[in-house]
Amino acid sequence: MKRVRIGVVGRMIGVLIVLGIAVFPIYWMFTTALTSDADLFAPEPRWFPDFGQFYVFVDALAEGPTLTWLANSTIVAIGTTVFSIGLGIPLAYALSRFSFKGKVAVGLLLLMTQMLPEALMVVPLFSLYRRFELLDSLAGLILANTAFVLPIVALVLKGAIDGIPKELEEAGRVDGARPLAVLLRINVPIILPSIAAAAVIAFFHAWNEYVFAVTFIFNKSLQPASVGLAGFIGEQGTAIQTIMAVAFMFTLPAVAFYLFAQKYVVSGMTAGAVKG
Known part of the structure:
Protein backbone atom coordinates (compact mmCIF):
# COMPACT_ATOMS: atom_id res chain seq x y z
CA MET A 1 0.00 0.00 0.00
CA PRO A 49 0.62 40.80 -10.29
CA ASP A 50 -0.20 44.29 -9.10
CA PHE A 51 -3.93 44.60 -9.76
CA GLY A 52 -3.62 48.34 -9.35
CA GLN A 53 -2.09 48.29 -12.84
CA PHE A 54 -5.18 46.67 -14.39
CA TYR A 55 -5.82 49.85 -16.33
CA VAL A 56 -3.24 48.51 -18.83
CA PHE A 57 -5.83 45.98 -20.07
CA VAL A 58 -8.54 48.65 -20.18
CA ASP A 59 -6.30 51.03 -22.14
CA ALA A 60 -5.26 48.28 -24.55
CA LEU A 61 -8.90 47.56 -25.33
CA ALA A 62 -10.03 51.20 -25.43
CA GLU A 63 -7.19 52.94 -27.27
CA GLY A 64 -5.88 50.36 -29.72
CA PRO A 65 -7.69 48.19 -32.27
CA THR A 66 -7.16 45.10 -30.12
CA LEU A 67 -10.76 43.91 -30.34
CA THR A 68 -10.67 44.36 -34.12
CA TRP A 69 -7.48 42.31 -34.34
CA LEU A 70 -8.96 39.55 -32.21
CA ALA A 71 -12.13 39.57 -34.31
CA ASN A 72 -10.06 39.28 -37.50
CA SER A 73 -8.07 36.40 -36.04
CA THR A 74 -11.31 34.67 -35.08
CA ILE A 75 -12.77 35.08 -38.57
CA VAL A 76 -9.60 33.75 -40.23
CA ALA A 77 -9.25 30.83 -37.80
CA ILE A 78 -12.89 29.75 -38.03
CA GLY A 79 -12.97 30.19 -41.82
CA THR A 80 -9.79 28.16 -42.24
CA THR A 81 -11.12 25.44 -39.97
CA VAL A 82 -14.45 25.18 -41.78
CA PHE A 83 -12.90 25.12 -45.25
CA SER A 84 -10.13 22.68 -44.36
CA ILE A 85 -12.53 20.24 -42.70
CA GLY A 86 -15.12 20.59 -45.46
CA LEU A 87 -12.52 19.84 -48.14
CA GLY A 88 -10.49 17.41 -46.07
CA ILE A 89 -13.30 14.92 -45.39
CA PRO A 90 -14.06 14.01 -49.05
CA LEU A 91 -10.34 14.09 -49.92
CA ALA A 92 -9.55 11.72 -47.06
CA TYR A 93 -12.44 9.44 -48.02
CA ALA A 94 -11.26 9.27 -51.63
CA LEU A 95 -7.71 8.43 -50.60
CA SER A 96 -8.90 5.80 -48.15
CA ARG A 97 -11.64 4.01 -50.08
CA PHE A 98 -11.16 4.53 -53.83
CA SER A 99 -8.52 3.10 -56.13
CA PHE A 100 -7.34 5.35 -58.95
CA LYS A 101 -4.21 6.03 -60.94
CA GLY A 102 -1.79 8.26 -59.10
CA LYS A 103 -3.26 7.58 -55.67
CA VAL A 104 0.17 6.97 -54.15
CA ALA A 105 1.53 10.07 -55.88
CA VAL A 106 -1.28 12.18 -54.42
CA GLY A 107 -0.45 10.92 -50.93
CA LEU A 108 3.24 11.70 -51.46
CA LEU A 109 2.42 15.16 -52.76
CA LEU A 110 0.35 15.85 -49.65
CA LEU A 111 3.33 14.90 -47.51
CA MET A 112 5.74 16.93 -49.63
CA THR A 113 3.67 20.08 -49.20
CA GLN A 114 4.54 20.00 -45.50
CA MET A 115 8.23 20.17 -46.40
CA LEU A 116 7.81 23.63 -47.95
CA PRO A 117 8.08 26.57 -45.51
CA GLU A 118 5.53 29.35 -45.75
CA ALA A 119 8.24 31.91 -46.57
CA LEU A 120 9.03 30.00 -49.76
CA MET A 121 5.42 30.35 -50.95
CA VAL A 122 5.02 34.06 -50.21
CA VAL A 123 6.35 35.44 -53.51
CA PRO A 124 4.35 33.21 -55.93
CA LEU A 125 1.21 33.55 -53.80
CA PHE A 126 1.63 37.33 -53.66
CA SER A 127 1.80 37.44 -57.46
CA LEU A 128 -1.33 35.32 -57.79
CA TYR A 129 -3.21 37.28 -55.17
CA ARG A 130 -2.38 40.58 -56.85
CA ARG A 131 -3.67 39.23 -60.17
CA PHE A 132 -6.94 37.96 -58.67
CA GLU A 133 -7.37 40.94 -56.33
CA LEU A 134 -7.16 38.88 -53.16
CA LEU A 135 -4.61 41.09 -51.41
CA ASP A 136 -5.75 42.98 -48.32
CA SER A 137 -8.61 40.53 -47.85
CA LEU A 138 -9.48 38.18 -45.01
CA ALA A 139 -10.92 35.79 -47.60
CA GLY A 140 -7.54 35.59 -49.32
CA LEU A 141 -5.85 34.92 -45.98
CA ILE A 142 -8.34 32.12 -45.28
CA LEU A 143 -7.64 30.54 -48.67
CA ALA A 144 -3.87 30.65 -48.12
CA ASN A 145 -4.11 29.10 -44.67
CA THR A 146 -6.54 26.46 -45.91
CA ALA A 147 -4.21 25.45 -48.73
CA PHE A 148 -1.34 25.12 -46.30
CA VAL A 149 -3.15 23.13 -43.59
CA LEU A 150 -5.46 21.02 -45.80
CA PRO A 151 -2.89 18.25 -46.51
CA ILE A 152 -2.28 17.48 -42.84
CA VAL A 153 -6.02 17.59 -42.12
CA ALA A 154 -6.68 15.15 -44.96
CA LEU A 155 -3.97 12.76 -43.76
CA VAL A 156 -5.31 12.79 -40.19
CA LEU A 157 -8.84 12.04 -41.41
CA LYS A 158 -7.61 9.39 -43.85
CA GLY A 159 -6.02 7.51 -40.96
CA ALA A 160 -9.32 7.58 -39.09
CA ILE A 161 -11.35 6.38 -42.09
CA ASP A 162 -8.85 3.56 -42.67
CA GLY A 163 -9.80 2.24 -39.24
CA ILE A 164 -13.52 1.97 -40.07
CA PRO A 165 -14.60 -1.57 -41.07
CA LYS A 166 -15.69 -1.67 -44.69
CA GLU A 167 -18.56 -3.95 -43.69
CA LEU A 168 -20.37 -0.94 -42.24
CA GLU A 169 -20.27 0.82 -45.59
CA GLU A 170 -21.31 -2.33 -47.44
CA ALA A 171 -24.31 -2.65 -45.14
CA GLY A 172 -25.27 0.92 -45.98
CA ARG A 173 -24.97 0.27 -49.70
CA VAL A 174 -27.18 -2.80 -49.35
CA ASP A 175 -29.82 -0.52 -47.86
CA GLY A 176 -29.54 1.70 -50.93
CA ALA A 177 -27.28 4.47 -49.60
CA ARG A 178 -25.16 6.28 -52.17
CA PRO A 179 -21.44 7.02 -51.57
CA LEU A 180 -22.15 10.54 -50.31
CA ALA A 181 -24.79 9.25 -47.90
CA VAL A 182 -22.40 6.54 -46.71
CA LEU A 183 -19.76 9.16 -46.02
CA LEU A 184 -22.05 11.58 -44.20
CA ARG A 185 -24.25 9.13 -42.30
CA ILE A 186 -21.80 6.34 -41.48
CA ASN A 187 -18.21 7.56 -41.64
CA VAL A 188 -18.52 11.13 -40.38
CA PRO A 189 -20.26 10.24 -37.08
CA ILE A 190 -17.63 7.59 -36.37
CA ILE A 191 -14.65 9.87 -37.07
CA LEU A 192 -16.00 12.87 -35.19
CA PRO A 193 -13.12 12.69 -32.66
CA SER A 194 -10.61 12.82 -35.53
CA ILE A 195 -12.53 15.69 -37.11
CA ALA A 196 -12.25 17.54 -33.81
CA ALA A 197 -8.51 16.86 -33.70
CA ALA A 198 -8.06 18.08 -37.27
CA ALA A 199 -10.15 21.16 -36.48
CA VAL A 200 -7.83 22.00 -33.59
CA ILE A 201 -4.80 21.71 -35.88
CA ALA A 202 -6.40 23.97 -38.50
CA PHE A 203 -7.60 26.49 -35.92
CA PHE A 204 -4.23 26.84 -34.23
CA HIS A 205 -2.40 27.14 -37.53
CA ALA A 206 -4.64 29.99 -38.69
CA TRP A 207 -4.77 31.64 -35.27
CA ASN A 208 -0.98 31.83 -34.92
CA GLU A 209 -0.07 32.36 -38.59
CA TYR A 210 2.07 35.46 -39.21
CA VAL A 211 3.97 35.28 -42.52
CA PHE A 212 0.95 35.27 -44.86
CA ALA A 213 -0.89 37.82 -42.72
CA VAL A 214 1.92 40.37 -42.62
CA THR A 215 2.54 39.96 -46.38
CA PHE A 216 -1.01 39.98 -47.77
CA ILE A 217 -2.74 42.42 -45.39
CA PHE A 218 -1.92 46.13 -45.57
CA ASN A 219 -4.97 47.71 -43.95
CA LYS A 220 -4.48 47.82 -40.17
CA SER A 221 -8.21 47.33 -39.63
CA LEU A 222 -7.91 43.93 -41.35
CA GLN A 223 -4.80 42.74 -39.55
CA PRO A 224 -5.07 39.70 -37.26
CA ALA A 225 -3.74 39.90 -33.72
CA SER A 226 -0.52 38.06 -34.60
CA VAL A 227 0.47 40.99 -36.84
CA GLY A 228 -1.00 43.68 -34.61
CA LEU A 229 1.15 42.53 -31.70
CA ALA A 230 4.32 43.10 -33.71
CA GLY A 231 3.21 46.68 -34.34
CA PHE A 232 3.74 47.58 -30.68
CA ILE A 233 7.49 47.21 -31.09
CA GLY A 234 8.80 50.70 -31.85
CA GLU A 235 12.14 52.23 -32.77
CA GLN A 236 12.26 54.60 -29.77
CA GLY A 237 10.61 52.39 -27.19
CA THR A 238 8.40 49.38 -26.60
CA ALA A 239 5.39 49.31 -24.28
CA ILE A 240 6.14 45.98 -22.66
CA GLN A 241 3.09 46.01 -20.39
CA THR A 242 0.78 46.72 -23.31
CA ILE A 243 2.36 43.99 -25.42
CA MET A 244 1.97 41.47 -22.60
CA ALA A 245 -1.64 42.51 -21.99
CA VAL A 246 -2.58 42.07 -25.65
CA ALA A 247 -0.56 38.85 -25.87
CA PHE A 248 -2.42 37.50 -22.84
CA MET A 249 -5.78 38.32 -24.43
CA PHE A 250 -4.55 36.79 -27.70
CA THR A 251 -3.55 33.57 -25.93
CA LEU A 252 -6.71 33.02 -23.89
CA PRO A 253 -9.13 32.16 -26.75
CA ALA A 254 -6.74 29.57 -28.18
CA VAL A 255 -6.17 28.02 -24.74
CA ALA A 256 -9.90 27.95 -24.06
CA PHE A 257 -10.58 26.29 -27.41
CA TYR A 258 -7.93 23.65 -26.77
CA LEU A 259 -9.21 22.92 -23.25
CA PHE A 260 -12.68 22.45 -24.70
CA ALA A 261 -11.47 20.06 -27.42
CA GLN A 262 -8.47 18.37 -25.79
CA LYS A 263 -10.29 15.11 -25.02
CA TYR A 264 -11.24 14.84 -28.68
CA VAL A 265 -7.66 15.60 -29.72
CA VAL A 266 -6.27 12.62 -27.82
CA SER A 267 -8.93 10.17 -28.96
CA GLY A 268 -8.90 11.53 -32.51
CA MET A 269 -5.15 11.21 -32.96
CA THR A 270 -5.25 7.56 -31.88
CA ALA A 271 -8.43 6.59 -33.72
CA GLY A 272 -6.70 5.88 -37.02
CA ALA A 273 -4.26 3.48 -35.38
CA VAL A 274 -6.96 1.01 -34.37
CA LYS A 275 -8.48 -1.33 -36.88
CA GLY A 276 -12.13 -2.27 -36.44
Whole structure:
Protein backbone atom coordinates (compact mmCIF):
# COMPACT_ATOMS: atom_id res chain seq x y z
CA MET A 1 0.00 0.00 0.00
CA LYS A 2 2.84 2.36 0.80
CA ARG A 3 4.37 1.73 -2.61
CA VAL A 4 1.02 2.44 -4.29
CA ARG A 5 0.63 5.69 -2.36
CA ILE A 6 4.18 6.73 -3.17
CA GLY A 7 3.50 5.99 -6.83
CA VAL A 8 0.30 8.04 -6.80
CA VAL A 9 2.01 10.93 -5.03
CA GLY A 10 4.89 10.77 -7.50
CA ARG A 11 2.52 10.89 -10.46
CA MET A 12 0.61 13.80 -8.94
CA ILE A 13 3.85 15.71 -8.39
CA GLY A 14 4.89 15.00 -11.98
CA VAL A 15 1.52 16.22 -13.30
CA LEU A 16 1.77 19.39 -11.20
CA ILE A 17 5.29 20.06 -12.49
CA VAL A 18 4.23 19.63 -16.12
CA LEU A 19 1.13 21.75 -15.51
CA GLY A 20 3.25 24.46 -13.91
CA ILE A 21 5.65 24.51 -16.86
CA ALA A 22 2.71 24.79 -19.29
CA VAL A 23 0.82 27.48 -17.36
CA PHE A 24 3.76 29.59 -16.18
CA PRO A 25 4.30 31.51 -19.48
CA ILE A 26 0.65 32.61 -19.45
CA TYR A 27 0.88 33.60 -15.79
CA TRP A 28 4.11 35.49 -16.44
CA MET A 29 2.52 37.44 -19.31
CA PHE A 30 -0.34 38.41 -17.00
CA THR A 31 2.04 39.37 -14.18
CA THR A 32 4.30 41.39 -16.46
CA ALA A 33 1.31 43.27 -17.86
CA LEU A 34 0.37 44.25 -14.29
CA THR A 35 3.86 45.37 -13.29
CA SER A 36 4.91 49.01 -13.05
CA ASP A 37 7.99 50.32 -14.84
CA ALA A 38 9.86 50.62 -11.54
CA ASP A 39 9.21 46.97 -10.66
CA LEU A 40 9.72 45.81 -14.23
CA PHE A 41 13.34 46.97 -14.28
CA ALA A 42 14.06 46.30 -10.61
CA PRO A 43 16.93 43.93 -9.69
CA GLU A 44 14.46 41.43 -8.22
CA PRO A 45 11.53 40.18 -10.33
CA ARG A 46 7.97 40.69 -9.17
CA TRP A 47 6.32 37.28 -8.87
CA PHE A 48 2.76 38.42 -8.22
CA PRO A 49 0.62 40.80 -10.29
CA ASP A 50 -0.20 44.29 -9.10
CA PHE A 51 -3.93 44.60 -9.76
CA GLY A 52 -3.62 48.34 -9.35
CA GLN A 53 -2.09 48.29 -12.84
CA PHE A 54 -5.18 46.67 -14.39
CA TYR A 55 -5.82 49.85 -16.33
CA VAL A 56 -3.24 48.51 -18.83
CA PHE A 57 -5.83 45.98 -20.07
CA VAL A 58 -8.54 48.65 -20.18
CA ASP A 59 -6.30 51.03 -22.14
CA ALA A 60 -5.26 48.28 -24.55
CA LEU A 61 -8.90 47.56 -25.33
CA ALA A 62 -10.03 51.20 -25.43
CA GLU A 63 -7.19 52.94 -27.27
CA GLY A 64 -5.88 50.36 -29.72
CA PRO A 65 -7.69 48.19 -32.27
CA THR A 66 -7.16 45.10 -30.12
CA LEU A 67 -10.76 43.91 -30.34
CA THR A 68 -10.67 44.36 -34.12
CA TRP A 69 -7.48 42.31 -34.34
CA LEU A 70 -8.96 39.55 -32.21
CA ALA A 71 -12.13 39.57 -34.31
CA ASN A 72 -10.06 39.28 -37.50
CA SER A 73 -8.07 36.40 -36.04
CA THR A 74 -11.31 34.67 -35.08
CA ILE A 75 -12.77 35.08 -38.57
CA VAL A 76 -9.60 33.75 -40.23
CA ALA A 77 -9.25 30.83 -37.80
CA ILE A 78 -12.89 29.75 -38.03
CA GLY A 79 -12.97 30.19 -41.82
CA THR A 80 -9.79 28.16 -42.24
CA THR A 81 -11.12 25.44 -39.97
CA VAL A 82 -14.45 25.18 -41.78
CA PHE A 83 -12.90 25.12 -45.25
CA SER A 84 -10.13 22.68 -44.36
CA ILE A 85 -12.53 20.24 -42.70
CA GLY A 86 -15.12 20.59 -45.46
CA LEU A 87 -12.52 19.84 -48.14
CA GLY A 88 -10.49 17.41 -46.07
CA ILE A 89 -13.30 14.92 -45.39
CA PRO A 90 -14.06 14.01 -49.05
CA LEU A 91 -10.34 14.09 -49.92
CA ALA A 92 -9.55 11.72 -47.06
CA TYR A 93 -12.44 9.44 -48.02
CA ALA A 94 -11.26 9.27 -51.63
CA LEU A 95 -7.71 8.43 -50.60
CA SER A 96 -8.90 5.80 -48.15
CA ARG A 97 -11.64 4.01 -50.08
CA PHE A 98 -11.16 4.53 -53.83
CA SER A 99 -8.52 3.10 -56.13
CA PHE A 100 -7.34 5.35 -58.95
CA LYS A 101 -4.21 6.03 -60.94
CA GLY A 102 -1.79 8.26 -59.10
CA LYS A 103 -3.26 7.58 -55.67
CA VAL A 104 0.17 6.97 -54.15
CA ALA A 105 1.53 10.07 -55.88
CA VAL A 106 -1.28 12.18 -54.42
CA GLY A 107 -0.45 10.92 -50.93
CA LEU A 108 3.24 11.70 -51.46
CA LEU A 109 2.42 15.16 -52.76
CA LEU A 110 0.35 15.85 -49.65
CA LEU A 111 3.33 14.90 -47.51
CA MET A 112 5.74 16.93 -49.63
CA THR A 113 3.67 20.08 -49.20
CA GLN A 114 4.54 20.00 -45.50
CA MET A 115 8.23 20.17 -46.40
CA LEU A 116 7.81 23.63 -47.95
CA PRO A 117 8.08 26.57 -45.51
CA GLU A 118 5.53 29.35 -45.75
CA ALA A 119 8.24 31.91 -46.57
CA LEU A 120 9.03 30.00 -49.76
CA MET A 121 5.42 30.35 -50.95
CA VAL A 122 5.02 34.06 -50.21
CA VAL A 123 6.35 35.44 -53.51
CA PRO A 124 4.35 33.21 -55.93
CA LEU A 125 1.21 33.55 -53.80
CA PHE A 126 1.63 37.33 -53.66
CA SER A 127 1.80 37.44 -57.46
CA LEU A 128 -1.33 35.32 -57.79
CA TYR A 129 -3.21 37.28 -55.17
CA ARG A 130 -2.38 40.58 -56.85
CA ARG A 131 -3.67 39.23 -60.17
CA PHE A 132 -6.94 37.96 -58.67
CA GLU A 133 -7.37 40.94 -56.33
CA LEU A 134 -7.16 38.88 -53.16
CA LEU A 135 -4.61 41.09 -51.41
CA ASP A 136 -5.75 42.98 -48.32
CA SER A 137 -8.61 40.53 -47.85
CA LEU A 138 -9.48 38.18 -45.01
CA ALA A 139 -10.92 35.79 -47.60
CA GLY A 140 -7.54 35.59 -49.32
CA LEU A 141 -5.85 34.92 -45.98
CA ILE A 142 -8.34 32.12 -45.28
CA LEU A 143 -7.64 30.54 -48.67
CA ALA A 144 -3.87 30.65 -48.12
CA ASN A 145 -4.11 29.10 -44.67
CA THR A 146 -6.54 26.46 -45.91
CA ALA A 147 -4.21 25.45 -48.73
CA PHE A 148 -1.34 25.12 -46.30
CA VAL A 149 -3.15 23.13 -43.59
CA LEU A 150 -5.46 21.02 -45.80
CA PRO A 151 -2.89 18.25 -46.51
CA ILE A 152 -2.28 17.48 -42.84
CA VAL A 153 -6.02 17.59 -42.12
CA ALA A 154 -6.68 15.15 -44.96
CA LEU A 155 -3.97 12.76 -43.76
CA VAL A 156 -5.31 12.79 -40.19
CA LEU A 157 -8.84 12.04 -41.41
CA LYS A 158 -7.61 9.39 -43.85
CA GLY A 159 -6.02 7.51 -40.96
CA ALA A 160 -9.32 7.58 -39.09
CA ILE A 161 -11.35 6.38 -42.09
CA ASP A 162 -8.85 3.56 -42.67
CA GLY A 163 -9.80 2.24 -39.24
CA ILE A 164 -13.52 1.97 -40.07
CA PRO A 165 -14.60 -1.57 -41.07
CA LYS A 166 -15.69 -1.67 -44.69
CA GLU A 167 -18.56 -3.95 -43.69
CA LEU A 168 -20.37 -0.94 -42.24
CA GLU A 169 -20.27 0.82 -45.59
CA GLU A 170 -21.31 -2.33 -47.44
CA ALA A 171 -24.31 -2.65 -45.14
CA GLY A 172 -25.27 0.92 -45.98
CA ARG A 173 -24.97 0.27 -49.70
CA VAL A 174 -27.18 -2.80 -49.35
CA ASP A 175 -29.82 -0.52 -47.86
CA GLY A 176 -29.54 1.70 -50.93
CA ALA A 177 -27.28 4.47 -49.60
CA ARG A 178 -25.16 6.28 -52.17
CA PRO A 179 -21.44 7.02 -51.57
CA LEU A 180 -22.15 10.54 -50.31
CA ALA A 181 -24.79 9.25 -47.90
CA VAL A 182 -22.40 6.54 -46.71
CA LEU A 183 -19.76 9.16 -46.02
CA LEU A 184 -22.05 11.58 -44.20
CA ARG A 185 -24.25 9.13 -42.30
CA ILE A 186 -21.80 6.34 -41.48
CA ASN A 187 -18.21 7.56 -41.64
CA VAL A 188 -18.52 11.13 -40.38
CA PRO A 189 -20.26 10.24 -37.08
CA ILE A 190 -17.63 7.59 -36.37
CA ILE A 191 -14.65 9.87 -37.07
CA LEU A 192 -16.00 12.87 -35.19
CA PRO A 193 -13.12 12.69 -32.66
CA SER A 194 -10.61 12.82 -35.53
CA ILE A 195 -12.53 15.69 -37.11
CA ALA A 196 -12.25 17.54 -33.81
CA ALA A 197 -8.51 16.86 -33.70
CA ALA A 198 -8.06 18.08 -37.27
CA ALA A 199 -10.15 21.16 -36.48
CA VAL A 200 -7.83 22.00 -33.59
CA ILE A 201 -4.80 21.71 -35.88
CA ALA A 202 -6.40 23.97 -38.50
CA PHE A 203 -7.60 26.49 -35.92
CA PHE A 204 -4.23 26.84 -34.23
CA HIS A 205 -2.40 27.14 -37.53
CA ALA A 206 -4.64 29.99 -38.69
CA TRP A 207 -4.77 31.64 -35.27
CA ASN A 208 -0.98 31.83 -34.92
CA GLU A 209 -0.07 32.36 -38.59
CA TYR A 210 2.07 35.46 -39.21
CA VAL A 211 3.97 35.28 -42.52
CA PHE A 212 0.95 35.27 -44.86
CA ALA A 213 -0.89 37.82 -42.72
CA VAL A 214 1.92 40.37 -42.62
CA THR A 215 2.54 39.96 -46.38
CA PHE A 216 -1.01 39.98 -47.77
CA ILE A 217 -2.74 42.42 -45.39
CA PHE A 218 -1.92 46.13 -45.57
CA ASN A 219 -4.97 47.71 -43.95
CA LYS A 220 -4.48 47.82 -40.17
CA SER A 221 -8.21 47.33 -39.63
CA LEU A 222 -7.91 43.93 -41.35
CA GLN A 223 -4.80 42.74 -39.55
CA PRO A 224 -5.07 39.70 -37.26
CA ALA A 225 -3.74 39.90 -33.72
CA SER A 226 -0.52 38.06 -34.60
CA VAL A 227 0.47 40.99 -36.84
CA GLY A 228 -1.00 43.68 -34.61
CA LEU A 229 1.15 42.53 -31.70
CA ALA A 230 4.32 43.10 -33.71
CA GLY A 231 3.21 46.68 -34.34
CA PHE A 232 3.74 47.58 -30.68
CA ILE A 233 7.49 47.21 -31.09
CA GLY A 234 8.80 50.70 -31.85
CA GLU A 235 12.14 52.23 -32.77
CA GLN A 236 12.26 54.60 -29.77
CA GLY A 237 10.61 52.39 -27.19
CA THR A 238 8.40 49.38 -26.60
CA ALA A 239 5.39 49.31 -24.28
CA ILE A 240 6.14 45.98 -22.66
CA GLN A 241 3.09 46.01 -20.39
CA THR A 242 0.78 46.72 -23.31
CA ILE A 243 2.36 43.99 -25.42
CA MET A 244 1.97 41.47 -22.60
CA ALA A 245 -1.64 42.51 -21.99
CA VAL A 246 -2.58 42.07 -25.65
CA ALA A 247 -0.56 38.85 -25.87
CA PHE A 248 -2.42 37.50 -22.84
CA MET A 249 -5.78 38.32 -24.43
CA PHE A 250 -4.55 36.79 -27.70
CA THR A 251 -3.55 33.57 -25.93
CA LEU A 252 -6.71 33.02 -23.89
CA PRO A 253 -9.13 32.16 -26.75
CA ALA A 254 -6.74 29.57 -28.18
CA VAL A 255 -6.17 28.02 -24.74
CA ALA A 256 -9.90 27.95 -24.06
CA PHE A 257 -10.58 26.29 -27.41
CA TYR A 258 -7.93 23.65 -26.77
CA LEU A 259 -9.21 22.92 -23.25
CA PHE A 260 -12.68 22.45 -24.70
CA ALA A 261 -11.47 20.06 -27.42
CA GLN A 262 -8.47 18.37 -25.79
CA LYS A 263 -10.29 15.11 -25.02
CA TYR A 264 -11.24 14.84 -28.68
CA VAL A 265 -7.66 15.60 -29.72
CA VAL A 266 -6.27 12.62 -27.82
CA SER A 267 -8.93 10.17 -28.96
CA GLY A 268 -8.90 11.53 -32.51
CA MET A 269 -5.15 11.21 -32.96
CA THR A 270 -5.25 7.56 -31.88
CA ALA A 271 -8.43 6.59 -33.72
CA GLY A 272 -6.70 5.88 -37.02
CA ALA A 273 -4.26 3.48 -35.38
CA VAL A 274 -6.96 1.01 -34.37
CA LYS A 275 -8.48 -1.33 -36.88
CA GLY A 276 -12.13 -2.27 -36.44
